[in-house]
Amino acid sequence: MTNWKEYLDRALAYHGHLCSGQILGLRVVLKGLDLLGLEPTDNLRDLMLFIETNRCLADAAYVVTGITLGRRRVLTFNFGKAAITFLDLRDGRAFRVAVKSAIHPSRDIQDLVAFWSQYPDEAILTCQKVLIPLKPEDYPGRPLKRIVCPKCGEEVLDGREILVKGQALCRACAGEAYYRLV
Ligand SMILES: [Zn+2]
Ligand SMILES: [Zn+2]
Numbered sequence: 001m002t003n004w005k006e007y008l009d010r011a012l013a014y015h016g017h018l019c020s021g022q023i024l025g026l027r028v029v030l031k032g033l034d035l036l037g038l039e040p041t042d043n044l045r046d047l048m049l050f051i052e053t054n055r056c057l058a059d060a061a062y063v064v065t066g067i068t069l070g071r072r073r074v075l076t077f078n079f080g081k082a083a084i085t086f087l088d089l090r091d092g093r094a095f096r097v098a099v100k101s102a103i104h105p106s107r108d109i110q111d112l113v114a115f116w117s118q119y120p121d122e123a124i125l126t127c128q129k130v131l132i133p134l135k136p137e138d139y140p141g142r143p144l145k146r147i148v149c150p151k152c153g154e155e156v157l158d159g160r161e162i163l164v165k166g167q168a169l170c171r172a173c174a175g176e177a178y179y180r181l182v
Pocket of ligand 1: 018019020021056
């Protein structure tokens, strides 16, 4: 298993600062790859990530795997949790790796690398074998489906429309918009 310290420079360059979230993120990602029998230097084209936060941890996933959001192999869930699930699309094996909540460095700790080095993975991470019921339209690749929303005229890919009274609408027109028009 690759040592997380090898990625510190890249994490710092990409994320902008070195924080516990970065360090834990590197360890979560390397652990997830290891559970799938993968190394960061392997061809990771069949790896899919399910990231449960949009904080520091998410950047570590990119730093190690190079997988970008636009490749359809990263799904983010704003659960506010320090956890990532790693799915191998070749055989459906998936492992969820989460950070245990028990340990936090105190604010006056200067050397976060030394602090987190004291703890083996077992002390800070939990690992679960999981099953991800992925819908056909969630797989990477060409869009299986595209519709035009009859209300706003915008195109909706990948089956993200919702049926409202027999009409296929985009989520915004179906009442799920995260914004309001002004
Ligand atoms: Zn950070
Ligand atoms: Zn619409």
